[in-house]
Each structure stands twice: as C-alpha cells, then as structure tokens.
Amino acid sequence: MRTYSSLVGRKVETESGLSLGRCHDLRGELTGSRLEVLALCVGRAGYLDRFGIRTRAHDEVSWSAVVRIDGDRIVVRDP
Amino acid sequence: MSKLLNLALGILAAIGGFVDIGDLVFNTAAGATFGYQLMWVIPIGVLGIIVYSEMSGRVAAVSGKAVFDAVRERTGFAAGLSALLASEVVNLLTLAAEIGGVAIALQLLAGLPYRVLLALGVLALAIVLWTLHLEWMERVFGYCGLCLLVFAVAAVKLSPDWTKVGNGFLPHLSQNNPWLYLYFAIGLLGAAMTPYEVYFYSSGGIEDGWTAKDIGLNRANAIVGYALGGFLSLALMIVGASVFLRHGINPEHLGTIALGAEQPLGKIGLLLAIVGILFAVGGAAIDTVLSGAYNVAQFFGWEWGRYRHPAGAPRFALSWVALLVCALAIVMTGVDPVMLTEYAVIFSAVALPLTYIPILLVANDPEYMGVHTNGRLANVLGFAYLIVIMVIAIAAVPLMIITNVGQN
Amino acid sequence: MTEIHLGRNVLDHQLLDKDGRRCGNVDDLAIEGGAGETAEVVAILAGPGYWAQRAGLLGRLAGWIGGSRRVRIPWEEVQKVDSAVWLRRAAPDYGLGRGDDRVRPYVDRIPGADR
Secondary structure, three states: OEEHHHHOOOEEEEOOOOEEEEEEEEEEEEEOOEEEEEEEEEOOHHHHHHOOOOOOOOEEEEHHHEEEEEOOEEEEOOO | OOHHHHHHHHHHHHHHHHOOHHHHHHHHHHHHHHOOOOOOHHHHHHHHHHHHHHHHHHHHHHHOOOHHHHHHHHHHHHHHHHHHHHHHHHHHHHHHHHHHHHHHHHHHHHOOOHHHHHHHHHHHHHHHHHHOOHHHHHHHHHHHHHHHHHHHHHHHHOOOOHHHHHHOOOOOOOOOOHHHHHHHHHHHHHHHOOHHHHHHHHHHHHHOOOOHHHHHHHHHHHHHHHHHHHHHHHHHHHHHHHHHHHHOOOOOOHHHHHHHHHHHHHHHHHHHHHHHHHHHHHHHHHHHHHHHHHHHHHHHOOOOOOOOOHHHOHHHHHHHHHHHHHHHHHHHOOOOHHHHHHHHHHHHHHHHHHHHHHHHHHHOOHHHHOOOOOOHHHHHHHHHHHHHHHHHHHHHHHHHHHOOOOOO | OEEEEHHHHHOOOEEEOOOOOEEEEOOEEEEEOOOOOOEEEEEEEEOHHHHHHHHHHHHHHHHHHHOOOOEEEEHHHEEEEOOOEEEOOOHHHHOOOHHHHHHHHHHHHOOOOOO
C-alpha cells in the first residue's frame, strides 16, 4: 500500500530512459464508492500547479502503462 | 432588519474599524515628515484593500471557502504551512502593537501604570471575546471608534493650504530624502492593506451565510466602508502636516498624535481623539486575534466560528487565547508599541503576496466560482495590485534597513 | 461516474461528517495496487502523524507539535466529494475531531463557555 504523497513528486521515466517530467497529480474516476486511479499527470504544468496556477496543458500517462515503481522514480512503458 | 439599515450599520462599523494603529502611526508620521506630499498614496492603498476584500468576500460567498481554506487547497500543505506561519507571526506582532496602543490610550485617560493597563486591557479583551456576541462587540467598537472623526474636523479647522493638499494627490517622488519617502509610501500601503482585516471579513461572510446573492452587498460594504475610512487616513495626514510638520515634531507617541486634535479643537478634541484611538485600536485587536485563530483553524480543518460558543469550537477558542497571551508577553518586555507597529506593518507588507496570490487565483477559477469568476475590471485591478503588492513586498525590508526603520 | 483529480479535488480539502461538523482535513490518501494492476484509493489518511511526509522540515515540526495521531478512514465511508469531502457517519465514529473533544472539558470549566 502506498500513499499519494509518496507517489506524487517522483520522476517519471520510460523504460528506455526518456524523462517525462515529474508526477504532479493523479487522475481518478469516482464510481459509487470506488475511486480508481486512472492516470499520472506529468510534465511542466506540474510546477505551475504547485503555485496554484492550473492549466489544461499537461500530459498524462495511463496507470496501466506503469511498469514498476522503485527508488525515487516511476517507470512506464515506452509509448 | 432591512438590508439598507444593515448596510449602513456595516459601513459605520467599517469606518471606525478601518483605522488601526498602523494607520494612526504612519499617516501622521508621513504628514509630519513630508507634509502633503504623500497624499496620493492613500487612495492607492484604499483601492487595494477594496480589491482584496471584494475578491475574498466573493470567494467566501460563492465557494464557502475562507482565505486559509483556499490557500491550503490551492497551494498544498507545504506551501500553505509556510504562508500560515508567516501570517501568524505578522498577526502576533500586529496584535502586540495594538494591545500596547490600547494600554497607552487607557493610560492617557486613567493614568495607571502601563504594565498594569496592559494586563487589564488584555483581560478585558478576553472577557469581551469570550462572553459577548461578536455582532454587538463590533457595533460598540465601531461606533465608538467613530470618535476618530474628530481628526476630520480638526483637519478642516486647521485651514491647511488646500492647493498644497491638492498637489499632494499628484504622484511624485520627493527629491528631498527619497529613501525615507519611499519607506513611508510602503508603510502607508502596508498599513492600509492589512491582511488580517481580509481574513476576518471573509470568515465573517461565511459565518453570516453569504451566498451568491450577497455579492452586491459585499461589494457595497467593502467599497463604501473602506473609502470613507480612507478619508480618515487623509485627515490624519493633514493633521500631521498642519500641526507637527510646522513645529518640527515627530509624533512618536500615540499621545502626541492625539494632541493633533487638541490644537484646533481644545480639550474636547483631545478627549474624543483618545477615546477614538482606544476603541479603534481595541476593535482592531479583536479583529486581529480572531483572524489569527481563524487562519489556524481553517488550515487544519478544525471547527471554528465567532458566533459559536467556545465549547463548540474549543481549539479555535484556545488559539485566540494563546495568541493574546503571547502578544501580552511581547509587549510586557517594554518594547515601544509604535516601533512594534512599524515592524508589524513592514512585515505585513512582505507577507501580503502569500495570501493575495491564492485568492486571486481562486477568484479566477470556475471550479470554485462558477459564473462568478473575476470579470475584466476585477482582473485588471487584481493583477495591477498583484504588481503593486510584489513591489512593496520586495522593497519593504531593504527600505526599512536603509532608513533605519524610518529614523533616518 | 465522475472524473476527479486527487490532488486538486480531494487532497487538502475539509472533512465534514454527516452533521456537517468540521473534523479535519484530507492529509494524505492510501492507494492500493501497483504496477501492472488496477490502482484504487482505499482510504483517507488524516492527522498530525501524516504531516511530516507532506512538508519536509516544517511539516515535521508541525507534526511534532501536533502529535502522532493517525486516523485512517476507509474510502467507502465517503458519501460525496464536492467542495469538501463528506463522510457517512459522525466524527467520533472515525476517531476524528478528538482534538476538540480533548480540549472541550477545560474550556467548559470556564464560565460563559456555552453562552
């Protein structure tokens, strides 16, 4: 079991080492009383978001593309 | 009570409540040092507090969020906690200065020793806060604070050179002692745009159950109340210029400031001035200590409320008691309240962006505001003042150092 | 079925119990499921014990002052998420609002506390 705070802030990289930025939020879907995590929100928008400036322009990586979570990063499948 | 009557009462309370110890000190000192040359800064400060208050009031009415709810949600726990710490330090300094001011005013009336009056003053404030309904309190302090209008009367009676006064409204930089001039400009702006008033105002709005329907009332209250209060600031500067500059007096004591009303109006002027100072500063102390408690309770999600009896919001009650005790400790060390006021106003100016920016962002966020996001005017003003606020936040401490806290 | 962003719409929002009583904030979220599986938010985490993870040095200091209390609220207890997070039951059922409950007896002793 992980916490939100331990996931957000990590660097996100593809398996081949391409950096996608940092994870700054998680998008989920609320169905009844089930909240499923669908995607990582990554990229430059993250820094702005920290200061409360929200833009639509961020990238997402689907949760199903996550290969492993270790150390200080999240590794996802190459697109 | 009819809405109009309520509005009128609210405005009266706002006038009496607008002037606090920061305004008293900086406006008269600015007049005593630079005559009417800084008049133009006052309307800028008044418009600034109107813009900030209107946005926060609208955010409270539409989204039900008070300032620190919005700060935490928008900027997160870490950044929000820093903002909270900075705001609480500023609140504490301001509160200490105000308690000192209350004790000085009491001393002018009753002549008891200063430290005894400090303790009595705090005790009285605590009892008032604990037992009385805030609405009642606000009205009493607000109306008695109206005694400060004696300064407006004094300003006119002193027959200043109105041409010179008018010229003071044209923005310019003094060639004589420019650093001190800028220091006063920043102090005047910081004293006008006190954040605690905004925290108090928005929390009060939520407690009064404001909804989107009340936005108009909120706007009217803010504009008229603060504008009329701004006239008092102008009066203080005129009195400072007419009475003190002429005699080369630097009003470093609240008693000296009160003497500004005695000169044209005699003993009755002096009495009204002291009573006005007592209630305006006392009322400001109440606003400050409650806003300090609001901020902490809102950030951590505790129950809060000034209409709630203390048993309904125990940690909130404990917070304002703790703030009073700490502020009392600070003033008991014998630090000069006027000097404390200058520090409080300067640091308040430095911390202002930390809560202004989140409010500006939330006021533009349709997720919070629905259709009531900032219109064009609100955004033009909102972003113009963002620049003003950033400039004074950056310049405040260097200027304070360069001018040796205005002692130059 | 609604799309929500955990950081924007859930985290750091006010917790309200079924009576509308303010009982803390969403300090963190517990997520189950890792790589290659579906991930689900299983609980809300609230309490000073969770602050150190959120804010580094300042958070640790705040946590030290606030105490080590940690409250875990299963996500099924969430009734709805709008501007705040509403819970199905009363705060004491979850162990929330204990700070207020602990201070209340002292406050009650002072006359005028329940005017």
